Amino acid sequence: MSGAGPDRPLAHWRHRLAERGVDRQLWLLVPALVFVVALFVYPFCYGLTLSFQPTNGGPFSDYARFFSDAYERGTIWITLRIALPAALLNVLAAVPIAYRMRGRFRGKRLVTTVLVVPITLGTVLTAQGLLNFLGPTGWFNRILLATHLVDEPVRLTHNYWGVFFSLVITGFPFAFLLVLSYLSGIDPTLERAAATLGADWRRRFTQVTLPLLMPGLATTFCLTFVLAFSVFPSAVLVGNPAGETRVISLAAYQAAYERYDYPYASAIAMIMGFVELVIIAVVLAARSRFYTGSTGGKG
Amino acid sequence: MSAFSRLRLDGVSRRFGGQAALTELDLTIEAGEFIALLGPSGCGKSTALNCLAGLLPLTAGSIWQDERRIDTLPPERRGFGMVFQSYALFPHLTVRANIAFGLRMRRLPKEETRRRTAEALRLVRLEEHVDKLPGQLSGGQQQRVAIARAVVFEPSLVLMDEPLSNLDAKLRLEMRTEIRRLHQSLGLTTVYVTHDQEEALSLADRLVVLREGRVQQVGSPRELHTRPANWHVADFMGYRNLWRGRVTRVDDAVVTAESAGQRLLGEAVGDLRTGAEAVLAVRPEDIRVDGAGETRNALSATVEVVEYQGRELAAEARTDTGLLLHLRTERRIAPGDQVKLAVDPRRLLVYPDGPAHRPEDQGATR
Numbered sequence: 001m002s003g004a005g006p007d008r009p010l011a012h013w014r015h016r017l018a019e020r021g022v023d024r025q026l027w028l029l030v031p032a033l034v035f036v037v038a039l040f041v042y043p044f045c046y047g048l049t050l051s052f053q054p055t056n057g058g059p060f061s062d063y064a065r066f067f068s069d070a071y072e073r074g075t076i077w078i079t080l081r082i083a084l085p086a087a088l089l090n091v092l093a094a095v096p097i098a099y100r101m102r103g104r105f106r107g108k109r110l111v112t113t114v115l116v117v118p119i120t121l122g123t124v125l126t127a128q129g130l131l132n133f134l135g136p137t138g139w140f141n142r143i144l145l146a147t148h149l150v151d152e153p154v155r156l157t158h159n160y161w162g163v164f165f166s167l168v169i170t171g172f173p174f175a176f177l178l179v180l181s182y183l184s185g186i187d188p189t190l191e192r193a194a195a196t197l198g199a200d201w202r203r204r205f206t207q208v209t210l211p212l213l214m215p216g217l218a219t220t221f222c223l224t225f226v227l228a229f230s231v232f233p234s235a236v237l238v239g240n241p242a243g244e245t246r247v248i249s250l251a252a253y254q255a256a257y258e259r260y261d262y263p264y265a266s267a268i269a270m271i272m273g274f275v276e277l278v279i280i281a282v283v284l285a286a287r288s289r290f291y292t293g294s295t296g297g298k299g
Numbered sequence: 300m301s302a303f304s305r306l307r308l309d310g311v312s313r314r315f316g317g318q319a320a321l322t323e324l325d326l327t328i329e330a331g332e333f334i335a336l337l338g339p340s341g342c343g344k345s346t347a348l349n350c351l352a353g354l355l356p357l358t359a360g361s362i363w364q365d366e367r368r369i370d371t372l373p374p375e376r377r378g379f380g381m382v383f384q385s386y387a388l389f390p391h392l393t394v395r396a397n398i399a400f401g402l403r404m405r406r407l408p409k410e411e412t413r414r415r416t417a418e419a420l421r422l423v424r425l426e427e428h429v430d431k432l433p434g435q436l437s438g439g440q441q442q443r444v445a446i447a448r449a450v451v452f453e454p455s456l457v458l459m460d461e462p463l464s465n466l467d468a469k470l471r472l473e474m475r476t477e478i479r480r481l482h483q484s485l486g487l488t489t490v491y492v493t494h495d496q497e498e499a500l501s502l503a504d505r506l507v508v509l510r511e512g513r514v515q516q517v518g519s520p521r522e523l524h525t526r527p528a529n530w531h532v533a534d535f536m537g538y539r540n541l542w543r544g545r546v547t548r549v550d551d552a553v554v555t556a557e558s559a560g561q562r563l564l565g566e567a568v569g570d571l572r573t574g575a576e577a578v579l580a581v582r583p584e585d586i587r588v589d590g591a592g593e594t595r596n597a598l599s600a601t602v603e604v605v606e607y608q609g610r611e612l613a614a615e616a617r618t619d620t621g622l623l624l625h626l627r628t629e630r631r632i633a634p635g636d637q638v639k640l641a642v643d644p645r646r647l648l649v650y651p652d653g654p655a656h657r658p659e660d661q662g663a664t665r
Contacts, residue, residue, distance in 0.1 A: 021341075066426070083504065100309075129601075140633070147412070187385070187387065189385055189387040190387050190389060190390075192354050192374070192381075192383075192387065193381065193383060193387035193388075193389075194389075194400070194404075195353075195354070195373070195374040195375050195446065196352055196353075196354070196374050196377075196379060196381040196402035196449075196458075197375075197400050197404055197449075197452070198375050198378065198401055198405055199375055199404045200375050203404065208389055211391050212391055265400075280390055290391070291390060291391030293390060293431070293432070293434055294390060294434060295390055
């Protein structure tokens with residue numbers, strides 16, 4: 001026991017720290033931290049400081065330039081006009097399909113695979129497909145023309161709709177997979193209980209499943225919105241990059257690689273991030289009004 | 300939705316794939332009765348309950364509420380209250396909203412909903428927890444919410460699926476009394492599923508014992524306790540001593556059978572002939588330890604294991620011929636002791652055994 005004397009305060013501290021979750025396992029976080037710092041924190045801080053060092057004018061003059069130019073300012077609205085409906089549609093379309101696909105049934109894996117395949121395609125392949133399918137001489141228009149539903153081809157590419165469809169195709173699998181996992185986290189016994197209490201399927205969904213699913217839908221919306229908001233390739237490939245689909249990331253790209261004005265491009269990137277944060281903050285604030293605790297399922 | 304005077308299950312069967320979970324369950328439930336479906340896990344009792352609730356379609360058979368066929372109705376149109384093993388409380392709703400759920404679904408006037416919810420809250424003594432969420436309640440309190448939620452709309456039938464199995468022993472006893480009290484004060488017809496024979500015996504007016512999807516016996520707690528229909532039921536009802544043997548003599552209901560070299564007298568349950576294979580069943584508490592001087596069914600044995608159980612001891616003893624006995628006694632005995640044991644022949648039941656006497660062939664008494 002004589003040797004225990006000096007060790008005791010150390011052991012004591014070790015216990016106190018372990019109680020707060022501080023122990024050697026924390027070293028496992030190091031690789032992730034390195035990545036986050038090197039690939040996110042440092043570039044972000046670099047861009048932020050760069051945006052305050054414009055080639056001419058005071059620290060805020062690039063921000064002022066963006067907001068005073070209606071053509072530039074308008075890109076925020078253009079991007080929101082594409083990204084918000086696309087994200088919303090993705091989430092709303094994912095709910096009934098995921099709801100139907102809870103539980104086990106034959107062929108579930110096949111259906112899931114078919115629904116998720118667009119993730120693997122990439123934007124360029126999707127754009128290629130869209131041009132072939134929805135373009136002026138694509139199958140879709142040819143069928144419409146052949147059946148005399150329309151007299152001239154419907155313009156669905158190289159405008160707003162082309163980008164919108166592209167975002168839905170690439171964003172839906174994410175939304176679907178997320179909603180499906182949130183749904184399977186809800187204990188199916190709850191709906192059975194609601195049924196024995198006299199709730200028909202519609203009220204089982206609106207009174208039990210939907211309220212429990214709302215926080216998950218909010219998160220899903222945020223993620224698909226961020227994906228859609230930073231839309232870039234499809235805005236060029238199937239959109240109208242000079243006009244109605246001149247999205248904010250395109251404005252930043254042009255500033256950086258056509259005019260080589262890095263501070264201005266950084267300022268646009270910062271504004272872009274800020275707009276995203278505002279939308280996410282609004283959605284998460286709404287989310288916190290719902291029940292967000294355990295939903296009893298297998299999670 | 301309305302009250303009934305009789306609920307009749309007619310050949311209710313359910314298969315899962317090729318597996319029969321429930322085979323031809325016939326049962327008539329009178330209004331106000333408390334029925335327990337009892338059996339080991341996998342015996343089909345929960346399947347039967349889910350079929351009754353409408354949560355599981357039948358493979359064959361029908362369910363009749365008086366003259367109305369209800370097995371084709373979805374659960375929400377049967378109007379039966381159900382208490383789930385996991386309680387299945389809505390985690391996003393307060394205790395009050397959980398209990399009021401069934402009333403809201405019936406679109407009752409606000410005032411009545413409020414009044415009946417308050418009444419149910421008082422009934423299960425949860426008045427001070429009305430505004431809490433289920434996650435903030437203890438297991439016993441959650442259970443009481445689940446029960447209140449299932450009875451508040453005065454269902455014509457209450458179904459309970461092992462409602463006490465997630466509670467600790469002390470709480471289980473309390474809730475058992477509570478359920479019995481509720482049934483007595485509300486008079487609600489109840490079907491209660493459990494694997495705990497003690498729970499079933501103490502709660503139910505009538506018990507249905509199931510095994511491998513088939514009814515083994517239907518009867519009052521007393522009938523099941525004193526005269527199980529076959530040795531499987533006996534096994535389940537606490538007859539821990541089950542000895543295989545052979546019938547050596549039959550005198551009407553009294554038979555003599557030999558098991559592990561011991562000749563024992565008992566009462567025949569079922570058809571037995573001399574030379575037939577048999578199973579002898581005795582409860583541990585029916586083996587007397589101060590059996591010296593007893594001439595019938597006297598056994599001398601050596602105590603092997605003793606467990607302290609408060610006022611009584613549970614012990615295992617073995618005769619010289621190798622017959623293993625489970626017994627309970629207030630006498631202080633210790634391993635190694637030589638004891639004189641005796642069994643009252645009226646308490647020793649002799650059942651037919653062998654492939655020809657599969658339990659389901661003996662015909663369930665109704």
